[in-house]
Amino acid sequence: MPLQHEHEFLVTGSHDEMNRQHYVSRLRMHILNQIGGGMRDVYESRVKPKFEKDNGRIPAGEREIHKAMMADHYGRTWSTMMVNCQDMVWDSVRPSLERAQPDLNERIRGLNAQYGSVSLNPYLKIPKYLAASDIHRMPGNYHTERAEDDASQGALYDRGRFVYNGGAAGPLADGLPRTLAAYIKSRWPDFKPKKILELGCTIGSSTVPMVDAFPEAEVHGIDASAPVLRYAHARAEALEKPVHFHQMDAEDMDFEDESFDLIYSCIIFHETSRKAYPNILEECHRALKPGGMMAHMELTPVANMSDFDAFYIDWDAYYNNEPFYQTYTSMDPEEWVTKAGFKNERFWQVSIPDLDRSPKESFNDAVRNPTVANTKIARVGESARWYTYGAWK
Numbered sequence: 474m475p476l477q478h479e480h481e482f483l484v485t486g487s488h489d490e491m492n493r494q495h496y497v498s499r500l501r502m503h504i505l506n507q508i509g510g511g512m513r514d515v516y517e518s519r520v521k522p523k524f525e526k527d528n529g530r531i532p533a534g535e536r537e538i539h540k541a542m543m544a545d546h547y548g549r550t551w552s553t554m555m556v557n558c559q560d561m562v563w564d565s566v567r568p569s570l571e572r573a574q575p576d577l578n579e580r581i582r583g584l585n586a587q588y589g590s591v592s593l594n595p596y597l598k599i600p601k602y603l604a605a606s607d608i609h610r611m612p613g614n615y616h617t618e619r620a621e622d623d624a625s626q627g628a629l630y631d632r633g634r635f636v637y638n639g640g641a642a643g644p645l646a647d648g649l650p651r652t653l654a655a656y657i658k659s660r661w662p663d664f665k666p667k668k669i670l671e672l673g674c675t676i677g678s679s680t681v682p683m684v685d686a687f688p689e690a691e692v693h694g695i696d697a698s699a700p701v702l703r704y705a706h707a708r709a710e711a712l713e714k715p716v717h718f719h720q721m722d723a724e725d726m727d728f729e730d731e732s733f734d735l736i737y738s739c740i741i742f743h744e745t746s747r748k749a750y751p752n753i754l755e756e757c758h759r760a761l762k763p764g765g766m767m768a769h770m771e772l773t774p775v776a777n778m779s780d781f782d783a784f785y786i787d788w789d790a791y792y793n794n795e796p797f798y799q800t801y802t803s804m805d806p807e808e809w810v811t812k813a814g815f816k817n818e819r820f821w822q823v824s825i826p827d828l829d830r831s832p833k834e835s836f837n838d839a840v841r842n843p844t845v846a847n848t849k850i851a852r853v854g855e856s857a858r859w860y861t862y863g864a865w866k
């Protein structure tokens with residue numbers, strides 16, 4: 474696992490604890506890439522032919538593939554290892570965090586902010602779909618507070634996610650938003666947003682890069698969960714980046730109409746709900762200035778991938794507490810964006826090659842010739858492309 478950037482609020486652990494984190498991280502990559510890499514072969518050479526023999530047809534869609542693969546010992550073993558390793562990720566981080574928690578909270582409480590701000594709303598109701606389950610099996614999810622002014626869920630997410638993806642998004646875990654910012658700047662060089670908002674910013678690792686990309690802009694991030702926001706603010710201060718964090722529900726934001734030039738998100742919609750998704754898009758439309766743009770990096774719609782890839786990526790819906798995954802990927806973004814008030818002709822979509830993990834030429838290609846063709850599932854270790862869509866108001 475590469476080294477994570479050690480800002481002053483990052484909780485890593487003792488020598489032994491970090492060794493364990495490295496081990497878990499590498500084990501997960503092995504299960505995901507090497508063992509997971511065999512899943513397609515198993516499907517093509519064994520599972521599909523058996524299904525065809527038994528049913529006189531090939532599996533119709535990812536749900537039938539899921540059932541058939543989980544009836545096979547290879548698929549079941551891979552899936553069991555994935556579940557266990559997911560829990561090992563959090564378990565490898567928690568002991569050091571539990572030890573560090575009182576001091577971490579104390580330091581964050583006493584922070585003398587010099588760059589940005591955080592405003593919390595203790596009356597905000599955590600959306601039901603967030604409170605209902607521990608997304609990614611992360612104990613306590615984003616919102617749980619175990620002490621007064623608790624920020625520890627933010628620290629758990631920061632270190633745990635790095636262990637989870639083996640540092641694939643870079644030392645600051647910001648590969649996605651850097652890719653998005655670089656894409657926006659390359660494709661629309663005349664677009665100079667002055668006020669930017671990120672929805673579902675969690676610990677701000679996807680917010681901070683906008684400060685570097687658009688240094689003239691005022692950058693804001695909202696999230697429904699207080700612990701991650703406290704941590705986001707401390708982290709941004711430690712990185713000396715001016716970001717303004719707010720505890721708000723993206724379905725019903727406190728910002729005035731036409732407040733922002735750019736509203737974006739990185740992988741939040743698949744963790745919302747069927748009801749919340751259209752409301753959030755409508756809020757984007759309301760809070761954008763005329764001529765402003767929204768941009769969302771998200772899971773690729775199943776319509777753009779093969780049934781096998783849809784099955785493979787939907788694993789999280791079944792076993793990783795991502796209940797809205799399948800519903801979300803079955804929805805057509807263009808339909809919902811236009812229902813939210815954006816004009817059809819102002820809609821755009823593209824699959825963007827990851828800035829760090831793709832040849833520069835393929836990134837430039839996506840700028841010149843935006844397409845969602847050739848979208849491959851963006852699992853860690855593969856040459857990732859990020860499905861992104863948006864619209865101009």
Ligand SMILES: C[S@@+](CC[C@H](N)C(=O)[O-])C[C@H]1O[C@@H](n2cnc3c(N)ncnc32)[C@H](O)[C@@H]1O
Pocket residue numbers: 600603615649672673674675676677678679695696697698701721722723724738739740741744745749
């Ligand atoms: C997968 S995380 C986003 C990750 C983050 N953008 C990043 O790239 O690191 C989803 C976040 O969205 C937040 N969230 C979900 N629904 C929300 C809502 N209705 N309003 C505000 N935040 C929401 C959750 O609290 C969580 O922090």
